[in-house]
Amino acid sequence: MRDPSRLGPVTDSDLYPVSRLAAVQEATAKAGLDALLLTPGPDLRYVSGYDAKPLERLTCLVVPAAAEPYMMVPRLELPAAQASPAARLGLDFVAWDETEDPYRIAARRLGEVARVGLADRMWAMSSLRFRDALPGAEQVLAGNVLRELRMRKSPGEVAALREAGEAIDSVHRQVPQFLRAGRTERAVARDIAEAILAAGHDTIDFVIVASGPNGASPHHEVSDRVIQQGEPVVVDIGGQLHNGYCSDSTRTYSLGEPPADFAAYYEVLRRAQAAACDAVRPGVTCESIDATAREIIAEAGYGEHFIHRTGHGIGIETHEEPYIVAGNGEPMEAGFAFSVEPGIYLAGRHGARIEDIVVCTETGGERLNTTTRELVII
Ligand code: ZN
Numbered sequence: 001m002r003d004p005s006r007l008g009p010v011t012d013s014d015l016y017p018v019s020r021l022a023a024v025q026e027a028t029a030k031a032g033l034d035a036l037l038l039t040p041g042p043d044l045r046y047v048s049g050y051d052a053k054p055l056e057r058l059t060c061l062v063v064p065a066a067a068e069p070y071m072m073v074p075r076l077e078l079p080a081a082q083a084s085p086a087a088r089l090g091l092d093f094v095a096w097d098e099t100e101d102p103y104r105i106a107a108r109r110l111g112e113v114a115r116v117g118l119a120d121r122m123w124a125m126s127s128l129r130f131r132d133a134l135p136g137a138e139q140v141l142a143g144n145v146l147r148e149l150r151m152r153k154s155p156g157e158v159a160a161l162r163e164a165g166e167a168i169d170s171v172h173r174q175v176p177q178f179l180r181a182g183r184t185e186r187a188v189a190r191d192i193a194e195a196i197l198a199a200g201h202d203t204i205d206f207v208i209v210a211s212g213p214n215g216a217s218p219h220h221e222v223s224d225r226v227i228q229q230g231e232p233v234v235v236d237i238g239g240q241l242h243n244g245y246c247s248d249s250t251r252t253y254s255l256g257e258p259p260a261d262f263a264a265y266y267e268v269l270r271r272a273q274a275a276a277c278d279a280v281r282p283g284v285t286c287e288s289i290d291a292t293a294r295e296i297i298a299e300a301g302y303g304e305h306f307i308h309r310t311g312h313g314i315g316i317e318t319h320e321e322p323y324i325v326a327g328n329g330e331p332m333e334a335g336f337a338f339s340v341e342p343g344i345y346l347a348g349r350h351g352a353r354i355e356d357i358v359v360c361t362e363t364g365g366e367r368l369n370t371t372t373r374e375l376v377i378i
């Protein structure tokens with residue numbers, strides 16, 4: 001197979017190969033499930049390439065463990081489904097009309113089933129209607145089956161994540177032009193949002209501009225707070241490329257010289273983040289990467305101020321498996337892609353976070369974000 005990281009842009013066939021459907025069927029059978037029911041969302045997209053809109057009308061890829069898969073689509077969505085990458089899979093598209101009950105149609109085609117896997121993001125209205133249509137079937141999460149596949153990125157997926165990383169890095173390089181004392185977080189975020197789209201993302205997933213005390217709240221988004229000279233600012237940004245793959249990177253900036261205590265713990269954080277990235281290689285557990293970062297921060301006396309896990313997997317979702325967290329003994333494999341983003345947060349004062357997306361390769365971790373991790377003083 002060609003290595004898409006070396007030869008030109010990544011294509012739909014690299015990212016959503018036709019062979020995936022068979023791999024999913026095999027995994028479904030192995031997990032003891034009779035079928036997966038995949039409504040619009042990341043699970044459906046991962047398996048078929050179809051980025052379908054979630055609607056009250058049922059679209060559902062039905063993947064029986066031992067029979068031909070088919071896609072239930074509302075008649076009016078049929079042209080969109082047929083124009084999507086799912087058309088390459090040679091599936092049957094089962095169009096249903098406005099007066100029909102698509103859940104009954106799917107159930108009739110499925111026949112007797114004991115256990116079905118529902119897309120993790122299926123709406124409750126659909127899962128409850130499937131329960132009525134398939135009263136004998138135990139419902140479990142399709143994620144239990146799909147995580148094993150989705151965690152292990154193909155070379156094409158890694159190439160797409162690398163492309164996303166380069167795109168968001170180009171935005172971080174522009175942040176010093178946007179960050180000025182006297183501007184509000186919201187105004188800065190608006191400029192960043194525009195730059196995220198201009199850098200080649202299709203959608204903006206989030207823009208966090210957390211100045212001064214707001215920096216101590218990891219998921220602060222933006223506010224009308226006016227940024228002051230001498231303040232550290234946490235900027236955590238990400239978006240989704242047209243091909244579905246996501247970016248996510250955090251850098252911390254300072255408008256002029258930061259407070260002395262901030263500078264001291266920023267250096268601890270920088271060392272912790274670097275050590276955790278350097279510890280990545282096949283065979284080490286996800287939780288040991290978390291421990292590497294956490295020990296350095298704790299030894300320096302900031303343990304209680306690192307209030308979240310070290311990272312999350314990333315792919316066609318910004319947050320997906322594997323989670324880099326205590327208790328996750330999953331050993332790393334080449335192809336795992338995840339964030340390494342320790343932070344130190346002093347409530348009421350300020351905070352800092354440094355985040356890179358890292359992919360585990362045969363020889364170690366490769367950072368997909370490459371802008372400086374030193375404190376950027378503007
Ligand atoms: Zn987050």
Ligand code: ZN
Pocket residue numbers: 248312339341355
């Ligand atoms: Zn993240």
Ligand code: ZN
Pocket residue numbers: 236237238248249250355
């Ligand atoms: Zn982030």
